[in-house]
Amino acid sequence: MRRLSISITYLVFLVLLIIPLGKIFTSAVSTGGSGFWHALSTPEALHAFLVSGLIVGTVTVVNTLFGVLLAVLLVRETRISRRIRQFLNSVVDLPFAVSPIIGGLMIVLLMGPHTALGTFFEAHGLKIVFAMPGMILATLFVTFPLMVREVMPVLQEVGTQQEEAAYTLGAGSWLTFWRVTWPAIRWGVLYGVVLTIARALGEFGAVLVVSGNIINKTQSATTLVYQQVENFNFVAANSIALVLAAFSIVVLLLLEWAKKRKEVC
Amino acid sequence: MQIEVRNLTKQFGQFSAVENVNFEIQEGKLIGLLGPSGGGKTTILRMLAGLETPTCGDILFQGSKVNHLPPQERGIGFVFQNYALFKHMTVFDNIAFGLTVQKKSKREIHNRVLELIELIGLQGLHDRYPHQLSGGQRQRVAFARALAPSPQLLLLDEPFAAIDAKVRKELRTWLREMISRVGVTSIFVTHDQEEAVEVADEIMIINKGRLEQKGTPWQVYKEPQTPFVAGFLGESNLLSDTAQLVGFESVLQKRLAKTRVLIRPESIEVGREHEISNLAAATKGIVKSVQFRGTLWQVEVEVGEHRLIAHRSLEKETLLTGEKVAVLIHSLHLFQNDESLFLENELKRANTRAI
Amino acid sequence: MQIEVRNLTKQFGQFSAVENVNFEIQEGKLIGLLGPSGGGKTTILRMLAGLETPTCGDILFQGSKVNHLPPQERGIGFVFQNYALFKHMTVFDNIAFGLTVQKKSKREIHNRVLELIELIGLQGLHDRYPHQLSGGQRQRVAFARALAPSPQLLLLDEPFAAIDAKVRKELRTWLREMISRVGVTSIFVTHDQEEAVEVADEIMIINKGRLEQKGTPWQVYKEPQTPFVAGFLGESNLLSDTAQLVGFESVLQKRLAKTRVLIRPESIEVGREHEISNLAAATKGIVKSVQFRGTLWQVEVEVGEHRLIAHRSLEKETLLTGEKVAVLIHSLHLFQNDESLFLENELKRANTRAI
Amino acid sequence: MVVKNSWLKRSVQSTVLVYFLLLIVVPIVGVYVQGLSGGWAKFVESITQPIAWDAVYRTIKLALIATVINTAVGTLIAWVLVRYKFPGRRLLNSLVDLPFALPTAVGGLMILLLLGPQSWLGSFLKGYDIEIVYQPTAIVIAMIFVTFPFVIRTIQPLLEELDPTEEEASFTLGASRSGTFWRVIFPAMRSGVVGGAMLAFSRALAEFGAVVLVAGNIPGKTLTASVQIYGNVESANSTGAAAVSVLLLTLSFVVLWSVNLLTAGRDAR
Amino acid sequence: GSSSTETTAATMDDARDVTLILGAYSTPQEAFKVIIPAFQKQWKEKTGQTVNFQESYEASGTQARAIAGGFEADIAALSLEADIDTIQKAGLITTDWRTKPHGGMITDSVAALGTREGNPKHIKDWEDLAKPGIGVLYPNPKTSGGAQWDVNAIYGSGLKISEEKGKKDPAYAADLLKRIQKNVKALDKSGRASMTTFENGTGDVVVTYENELIGRNLEGQHYNIVVPNYTILIENPAAVVDKNADKHGVRKVADAFVEFLWSAEAQKAFAEKGFRSVDPTVAKQYEAQYKTPAGLYDIKYLGGWDQVRKDLYQDGALWDQILAGK
Numbered sequence A: 001m002r003r004l005s006i007s008i009t010y011l012v013f014l015v016l017l018i019i020p021l022g023k024i025f026t027s028a029v030s031t032g033g034s035g036f037w038h039a040l041s042t043p044e045a046l047h048a049f050l051v052s053g054l055i056v057g058t059v060t061v062v063n064t065l066f067g068v069l070l071a072v073l074l075v076r077e078t079r080i081s082r083r084i085r086q087f088l089n090s091v092v093d094l095p096f097a098v099s100p101i102i103g104g105l106m107i108v109l110l111m112g113p114h115t116a117l118g119t120f121f122e123a124h125g126l127k128i129v130f131a132m133p134g135m136i137l138a139t140l141f142v143t144f145p146l147m148v149r150e151v152m153p154v155l156q157e158v159g160t161q162q163e164e165a166a167y168t169l170g171a172g173s174w175l176t177f178w179r180v181t182w183p184a185i186r187w188g189v190l191y192g193v194v195l196t197i198a199r200a201l202g203e204f205g206a207v208l209v210v211s212g213n214i215i216n217k218t219q220s221a222t223t224l225v226y227q228q229v230e231n232f233n234f235v236a237a238n239s240i241a242l243v244l245a246a247f248s249i250v251v252l253l254l255l256e257w258a259k260k261r262k263e264v265c
Numbered sequence B, C: 001m002q003i004e005v006r007n008l009t010k011q012f013g014q015f016s017a018v019e020n021v022n023f024e025i026q027e028g029k030l031i032g033l034l035g036p037s038g039g040g041k042t043t044i045l046r047m048l049a050g051l052e053t054p055t056c057g058d059i060l061f062q063g064s065k066v067n068h069l070p071p072q073e074r075g076i077g078f079v080f081q082n083y084a085l086f087k088h089m090t091v092f093d094n095i096a097f098g099l100t101v102q103k104k105s106k107r108e109i110h111n112r113v114l115e116l117i118e119l120i121g122l123q124g125l126h127d128r129y130p131h132q133l134s135g136g137q138r139q140r141v142a143f144a145r146a147l148a149p150s151p152q153l154l155l156l157d158e159p160f161a162a163i164d165a166k167v168r169k170e171l172r173t174w175l176r177e178m179i180s181r182v183g184v185t186s187i188f189v190t191h192d193q194e195e196a197v198e199v200a201d202e203i204m205i206i207n208k209g210r211l212e213q214k215g216t217p218w219q220v221y222k223e224p225q226t227p228f229v230a231g232f233l234g235e236s237n238l239l240s241d242t243a244q245l246v247g248f249e250s251v252l253q254k255r256l257a258k259t260r261v262l263i264r265p266e267s268i269e270v271g272r273e274h275e276i277s278n279l280a281a282a283t284k285g286i287v288k289s290v291q292f293r294g295t296l297w298q299v300e301v302e303v304g305e306h307r308l309i310a311h312r313s314l315e316k317e318t319l320l321t322g323e324k325v326a327v328l329i330h331s332l333h334l335f336q337n338d339e340s341l342f343l344e345n346e347l348k349r350a351n352t353r354a355i
Numbered sequence D: 001m002v003v004k005n006s007w008l009k010r011s012v013q014s015t016v017l018v019y020f021l022l023l024i025v026v027p028i029v030g031v032y033v034q035g036l037s038g039g040w041a042k043f044v045e046s047i048t049q050p051i052a053w054d055a056v057y058r059t060i061k062l063a064l065i066a067t068v069i070n071t072a073v074g075t076l077i078a079w080v081l082v083r084y085k086f087p088g089r090r091l092l093n094s095l096v097d098l099p100f101a102l103p104t105a106v107g108g109l110m111i112l113l114l115l116g117p118q119s120w121l122g123s124f125l126k127g128y129d130i131e132i133v134y135q136p137t138a139i140v141i142a143m144i145f146v147t148f149p150f151v152i153r154t155i156q157p158l159l160e161e162l163d164p165t166e167e168e169a170s171f172t173l174g175a176s177r178s179g180t181f182w183r184v185i186f187p188a189m190r191s192g193v194v195g196g197a198m199l200a201f202s203r204a205l206a207e208f209g210a211v212v213l214v215a216g217n218i219p220g221k222t223l224t225a226s227v228q229i230y231g232n233v234e235s236a237n238s239t240g241a242a243a244v245s246v247l248l249l250t251l252s253f254v255v256l257w258s259v260n261l262l263t264a265g266r267d268a269r
Numbered sequence E: 001g002s003s004s005t006e007t008t009a010a011t012m013d014d015a016r017d018v019t020l021i022l023g024a025y026s027t028p029q030e031a032f033k034v035i036i037p038a039f040q041k042q043w044k045e046k047t048g049q050t051v052n053f054q055e056s057y058e059a060s061g062t063q064a065r066a067i068a069g070g071f072e073a074d075i076a077a078l079s080l081e082a083d084i085d086t087i088q089k090a091g092l093i094t095t096d097w098r099t100k101p102h103g104g105m106i107t108d109s110v111a112a113l114g115t116r117e118g119n120p121k122h123i124k125d126w127e128d129l130a131k132p133g134i135g136v137l138y139p140n141p142k143t144s145g146g147a148q149w150d151v152n153a154i155y156g157s158g159l160k161i162s163e164e165k166g167k168k169d170p171a172y173a174a175d176l177l178k179r180i181q182k183n184v185k186a187l188d189k190s191g192r193a194s195m196t197t198f199e200n201g202t203g204d205v206v207v208t209y210e211n212e213l214i215g216r217n218l219e220g221q222h223y224n225i226v227v228p229n230y231t232i233l234i235e236n237p238a239a240v241v242d243k244n245a246d247k248h249g250v251r252k253v254a255d256a257f258v259e260f261l262w263s264a265e266a267q268k269a270f271a272e273k274g275f276r277s278v279d280p281t282v283a284k285q286y287e288a289q290y291k292t293p294a295g296l297y298d299i300k301y302l303g304g305w306d307q308v309r310k311d312l313y314q315d316g317a318l319w320d321q322i323l324a325g326k
């Protein structure tokens, strides 16, 4: 039973993850390392990585901040009625369920240049759709549930007693949060950060709709992969995909490593 | 700090967890909150701490209302039942927490914490994390943490519940000393009457959200005001039919129905005739069983229609089952309606005087 | 079921949790496993249950080896320390579990479970989930669940640890009755000597993985074979210097260094001279403190260089601190090397005989 | 608890709620408004259009299949990762999230490369007249790939939390290993299994990037709802797109809502 | 963030650097890779000004919608007139772009069939695509301009064939389209995506721009290019998006760039990548590259784009009916 289950697990991982990754790898280096490097060092690729990096950075910071705060609100704020919290709770997950295309479309419809909002922002020199802000908004939308979902159960699990202890020792809410709540949820938050980075890096549908896919401007690494596939540049596509995958794996492994170190101490 | 509580009530939905509780605690006293599970002890403590808002009633510290002060401004220390130590902090940091909050200087914190660590006897363990400590050690850290900011009032919620009996005995002696040394007003919750009796200056007995009685352990033992209190402190024989209780005839016969009589096993002397201190005040009985109870013999004896449990010293000879013995009831408690009466054996008194 | 254990040993890595334990239990007996935390009690129970594999040694049920039977085929019931009730099942389903596994008919299950629910006094609560029960109630459900499939051997791991003292006393009486009614061989683990003494037919004292002593509570109390056992059962006064112990001169003077003397508080009689049963065997002392201890006075008395803790009945007059009293030591335990000796007061004996 | 409600705390809370409202709630309400902007009749017409309806129906069906497979496999993997110590466990454990991390388009690309007609497996299967890509099978595979982590990640904490003595209790009461699994362990995991499955299901319903590459997108055969929506968006029929989205969104919302009720029931315990 | 060009006024035309934003359909990307540097060089020599380019290549329909919806491209190079019309209808193109040389068209091509090397399934004409067991590829006309050309070609050829047999029969044409659609393996979002799918091994035949097939063969593939007897002439327009160019202050250079597309140099570049040049002299030079069938017709045969849209692509028109299986 044990052996069988472990074997099946390995098999699933092999088929679903490892072989495909291997395939990406072999395709990326099928013309040798130089092809790989060349694909990555074209100005489009570099710019696309820059765009992706900017999106990921902003989205991670913003979502971490608001995600954690919302999670705290939903779990701890017992003055808000249970029903309302339950409702918000279900809404939190919706971006998962909304087709990213629609997420993107809504941003175009709500903030496109012909809408009131769009005109308003443009008048103040801020273009939203077909520019970075729109892409960031779309990614924020798509990745929002990740942080909340990671942090909420941890908050529930640690319970309120340590926090109460801090209050009785004279600490205010702010201090209690930093000194007591935060250390308890930080692994959850870190994991949420990792997932947010990963998902933001990989978002395709929503970004496609709001970006206009302008080379050297709004083209992200992911849409570049897609375009390279369309342009029969499989080596380039796979090289960029490999970098994205490798980045994600490294981040995931770093997290696991950090956790392990923490357990040891 | 002097504490006063007036008409304190807490409802959870329809359910009254605490109902109309009034008491006053003098500065420096150590009070034991005693009562069965679900009685409302924790709820009272949490209201005192500001962790729960009273439904109605007032809480006064030194004569001024604190109802609307948040916990961090009440100057209390709280030792939680399961300690609630900060898992991610070392022993040192746990104890230092309250001082850090007060923005004390590093040096001061260091000295005070080390002093407390010494006080609780955990020298050398200040770098450990809570999960690396045993239950008793954790308990002490929780205690030191609560004491560190020099609170005016120390609240302890079943500080010994999770500790084994042997260690518990040691810890409670230690705690008693510690508190009297620090001199802080303290309230501690316990299920355990032995513990309450042993540790507290005064005990308050809480049942079903109500304060049943408040007084020194000896007062409460000697003059229980309700059958509940009498029954809750120590084992007892509870009788409703009072015939055949030699030495109490005059009083018992005057009384009518619905009388309840409570006799403590330690108030019953059982033995062969020559052993009994005051044979005239005794009646006769038959030994039904004798059991070893660790520090004494527990003797079940049949007296007329009653079966009474009595204690007997281990140093006396062992009684045999079926043996005829003399039974002397030194005293009993009588409850009728709301009245409670402590009665001594009349014959014995008469007799003693006669001597 | 009759149980036999031979050379039972359990090692976790290098560490021996249980070492070479041998015992035999007669059918229908209730055995208390007593000992300090970490002694190996749980480990022994788990090996009996088949939840842990012995490193070496044999376990025999009714004379046949069961070492390699999995737990589900041993016909045992296990009551876990934290109850381990099935969280997602109601009281009814928890108790019914073992029967459902046996594929009993619906009707049969229904009847048996209701009968058990009545037995444990939880009528009307069968639809509750564990989290809706109090500790004591959970404990009873765990007990009923273990009993439901009519096991041959019932193992209870600190069944009362998490329950408050009052309920605990009731529960242990209840458990004692229940077990003798059902007639199942039972072993229960406890930290609490009082509990063990009160409930068990025989107790086994486990320390550091070894079986220190096995016998009836009275045997173990009367004739402790090691200082550990003597000290573990009841509170004691432990002395190494044996001067000034009136009544034990002859024996104590013969002995040399490294003698340890243990005197139980209940073996010391303290009182005004007229109260002492055998004044000739007594010495003199000064009362240092008197404390109410729930069912007795605890008197600290200074005798020469020693401070002794003694018990005194509540029915006797209260002694005052500083008062000069007579102190009669009825008996003591003496340990030297591997020998243990129980000594009665010589003078007292002589005197008694004289009468 | 008695806590003074400082203006700071209150304004932080309001900011969070407003942010949440703007970022999540407004766009979602926007979808409904847009979907119903042509009036109820137009909405009904949009979703009852055979192509749209067929795409929605297919999407639900395939998402269900993917969910069932993922639930079974995911439960097993979660079990293995929590209960067994074996070499590589940590590595596998961190790889679980990879499908999440990979751009979905890359996921689609990998399926194409591995199972397409030029791949080893594709050409082998072609010999038996079996095609995978541009068939519903490929859609299911893409959905499985994309939703792989959900079930695993929701069950894992529940399993870790499960008190091992409950299992032992079950053994001592005579239950076999499988009996114990189904009667004691599974009920404890059930809310996680259902919750994870529901999340996976709603995510599969919405998946675009991976599906569009491998599906073939033939109306009536392999067109899924999100690709259909994309087509509508791109042919300037945003009302039609929103109408179909309203349908999917409502379905997802109902699903997620019931998950929340379910887990709330569990937490109450 | 926002590009620096966005807020500059028209007077800035002579400023040092300018940026041109090009929104194009998916297939001419390789040609533009050659043309853009040539233009930059020429412009630099002429005016000393550096022109930066921002390019976006999407399916033609997608691109048109993006520009109409707010993507501020200065120049639109799309697959078909109808898509430029979309932008014009959005009010962004204010001049009549059709008055430019060659009616605003920058390249021509024909709808052609690409088969696997050696044409193993012997595909010669449209009817062959409807045979059982043939896997056909073309993209989705809802998003792709190329797909509209392909569908037009099938439908138009159906009309031609029936005309040949006696009378121009829309029913026959519709039926042909329906039968071919039955064999379609995948409807991708752009002509490029469809070609990629074919290249990845799916299908026996891809219906696409002839230039796309020639381009692939020039890159080393060995597809057989079949030009059926009846097929449609593809004309791809380009235009300055007036509103955007004015807003960005790049009118002059934008006009110059579109003008440059008709230069011999640019036309040659297009031809090198497989397009048919609109410039007769260049076309002559590359004659050998193409086979022009006798039955070639253009969009006018179908009544022009407005008619085509009405007949085929409107909501509920022929294309929707075929998909719905009616």
Ligand SMILES: Nc1ncnc2c1ncn2[C@@H]1O[C@H](COP(=O)(O)OP(=O)(O)OP(=O)(O)O)[C@@H](O)[C@H]1O
Pocket: B012, B015, B016, B017, B035, B036, B037, B038, B039, B040, B041, B042, B043, B044, B191
């Ligand atoms: N948050 C709450 N909501 C509803 N009922 C509650 C809540 N907290 C406590 N109660 C109820 O109030 C009553 C008193 O609870 P409390 O915890 O004060 O009892 P306690 O005396 O401390 O008991 P124990 O000795 O078991 O800790 C109990 O019946 C309990 O079920």
Ligand SMILES: Nc1ncnc2c1ncn2[C@@H]1O[C@H](COP(=O)(O)OP(=O)(O)OP(=O)(O)O)[C@@H](O)[C@H]1O
Pocket: C012, C015, C016, C017, C035, C036, C037, C038, C039, C040, C041, C042, C043, C044, C191
């Ligand atoms: N799985 C294990 N691995 C390593 N050591 C163990 C394990 N289980 C128990 N031990 C060790 O074996 C010794 C005996 O443990 P056991 O649980 O039997 O003690 P116990 O007498 O039941 O104590 P307590 O009264 O605290 O429950 C302890 O020192 C414990 O640390």
Ligand SMILES: [Mg+2]
Pocket: B041, B042, B043
């Ligand atoms: Mg409590």
Ligand SMILES: [Mg+2]
Pocket: C041, C042, C043, C157
């Ligand atoms: Mg144990």
Ligand SMILES: O=S(=O)([O-])[O-]
Pocket: E025, E026, E027, E058, E059, E060, E061, E079, E139, E143, E144, E145, E146, E147, E189, E190, E191, E192
């Ligand atoms: O890019 S196309 O419009 O030709 O598909």
